[in-house]
Amino acid sequence: MTPTRWWLVRHAPVINPAKVIYGQHDIDCDVDDPVVFGAVAEALPAGALWLQSPLGRTRKTAAAIRAAGCSGEEPIDEPRLMEQHFGDWQGQVRAEILARQPEAYRRFWLAPAEQRAPNGESFVDVVARVRAALDDWSARAEGRDVVAVMHGGPIRAALSIALDLSPARALSFHTETVSVTRIDRYADGAWGVGFVNATPGRPTTAG
Structure with missing residues (x-):
């Protein structure tokens, strides 16, 4: 069986000198590294279906990858791939929230x-909405490549689903900015994991 191949790309580094909690708060990102974006563009498949979280940092990242030479269908906004919503804390400085609401924080x-x-x-909650998005688009794009430019939280949620992990265990995964994770969805509903947190264009540390 040919699976639906999901290429999950985390957005570029955010520009956050004030150290606010951003979540679904729209915040800018840095896409000024042609080596990284060129390497990611080369690593991704041509002619894929593209999805993106509708936040500015994911749209900007998707545009930078495509401008570096990765072809595919025009990206579709998919709100279910947005970062976790941090409610009243979004856009607020972490240290100030800790000072005001230490126990809740x-x-x-x-x-x-x-x-x-x-x-x-x-x-x-994030795992539930990401599951719905994966189920929906895996059926619509059965057997195809799907590039999804999203966020660290939803990528961990996708790994929770693919590996059948509890949400708490899935939070142990670390996702680098502009990293690529590959998960495969088969027609019978089974999942496979190709690789996690690959960082094309950046050196790896031998150990």
């Missing part, structure tokens, strides 16, 4: 899978 970051920020969503 610590409780959220120490047990983040089930906890919600005030008026926000939990990582469990």
Whole structure:
């Protein structure tokens, strides 16, 4: 069986000198590294279906990869691939939130899978909406390559689904900016994982 091959790309590094919590808060990113974007463009398949979170940093990242020479269909905005919503804390400086709401802040970051920020969503909620997006688009694009430019949280959610991990365990994954993760969805609903957190155009550390 030919699987639907998902190429999950995390957005470029954010520009965040104030150290705010951003989540779904729109924040700019740095795409001024032609070597990295050229290498990612070369690593991705030609002629793929492209999806992107509708936030500015993912759109900008997708545009930079495509400008570096990666062909494919015009990207489609998919809101279910957005970063976790941190509610009232979005756009606020981390240190200030900790000073104002120390217990709520610590409780959220120490047990983040089930906890919600005030008026926000939990990582469990993110897993549910990412699952719906993966199921939907895997059926629509059966047997094709799908490039999805998204965020660290939803990529961890996708790995939770593909590896059948609890949301809490999936939060252990680290996702570099402009990294590529490959997961495969088969017609019978089974998943495979090709690789995680590949960083084309950057040196690897031998160990």
